[in-house]
Amino acid sequence: MTTPVLVLGAGPVGQTTALLLARWGLRVVVFDGRPERDVIGSKAICQQRDVLDVWDAVGVGAEVARRGVTWTTARTFHRDAELFSFRFADRGKSPFPPFVNISQCETERLLDERIAAESLVELRWGHLVTGIGQDDEGVTVTCVTADGDVEVRGSYAVACAGPRSDALRSALGLTFDGETFDDHFLICDIRTDLPGWETERRFYFDPEWNPGRQVLIHPCPDSTFRIDWQVPPDFDLAAEEASGGLDRRIRQVIGDRPYEIVWKSVYRFHSRVVDRMRVSRVLVAGDAAHLVSPFGARGLNSGVLDAENAAWKVAFVLRGWAAESLLDSYHDERHAAALENIEVTGATMRFLVPGTEEEARRRHDVLQRAATDPQARAQVDSGRLAEPFWYVDSPLTTPDERRPFPGRPARGDVPVPAPGVLVPDCPVTVPGRPDVVRLRQLAREGVTVLVGDAEVPVLPAFGDLPVAVHRIRDLDPTPILREALGARPDEIWVLRPDGHVAAVVTDPAQVAPAVARVLARSQKDPLPPTPRKLGVGPWRGPRAQVP
Incomplete structure (x- = not known):
């Protein structure tokens, strides 16, 4: 399998995609138009537990968690009064905290180290993609380099070149509809000492030091805090600094403590999504496919989950384990996830920046009542924080009427496991293997079947498809x-290779159709059925990624 998969963009989504493809044994070439990695600003800082879990599959999740700042509580204030706080649920026993704050630059550095150690990934800086062509056999990418134009041939491509991918989207015939919000946001990374704030995210509505607007404060490593102020559309950062206004803003938050500005910038936020995330042999991911406001940390976190979804499906198609139509489900699942993120963050922005007098009156009323009324508190929208999307309506999911999806859970909670939901994580012991692993690590080795006390299913022979069958009591004799x-x-x-539940059945005869559905294959496999022993299959798992 010498023709590489092409990854367009070397940001964290592209880096993750490349490492996950290599984990399945595929050769990858990554292109980026920049001459080298830029390290300006902290950018996306807030990484969610399930994204750390994805990065753990390529050998960096634990290190990102170790170097970042863990926070476990989200507090929301109206003026000086705290309205509510919440912590984050974990139905299992994940080794990762609910959120870790760390500079995107540091995350990219750790991913770069893994790429440098991975022989199957080639990273080409200074390769600006200017053209992309496709035929029945593959993809051809044209790049401008310092030495002239070059063409590179690949089997498939994952386009994740970031928000400024207009030319690439146009070449693929994609629209990028949505809106741009008028209000601006001033972002400063401040190095200072704020005792008691190191493990909390704080959100202030209408504080006296930013009247009529909002302020968000996140802890970061090295005694640094990210402060976001909502500011008017005509805000001028240079004038603010020259007048001493920026210093006054900062001191209204931190008091008379000494501080250092590490980074500062002013942003306008966008809410946009492409009309298609699959264009034949090209899958579009990350900010190239969708943009959302940062309130809820759904940008980079969603992009990494795009990467995982794309990588296992491309790998399964190229290895012959799945039908080529499996790639259609990439659009089905991740476009639905993008639309949900647009819906969630759009509702947050309408609450933060009311567009009409009626919305402004409603917000004022909700915030006033929230001080004493629990029902009003539930309507206060300071950003619903990142969470995995639930593939309950995916064509790969086998519905179970006994386990209907109850809808979006309360803030900080997770849904009850059901078809389409990401499986909770727990430590498990696999018979015949000396190491104690985690359930999600096991799931990411292929298609995993967990059996209670039912009869062990007989599965058809899907070539060397990585399918493993385990009894739950063998993995964990405790409850x-x-x-x-x-x-x-x-x-x-039945668990998918990304840890989502594909099916829950009671008839062993329904397991093979559920597995076939995950692979977008016919349920009538042409090969004769052969029994698989518990925990044994022809595939011994993807390439280990150990730092």
């Missing part, structure tokens, strides 16, 4: 795993 799943004794669970 922890069974209780985290909410598994009943007669159930059989």
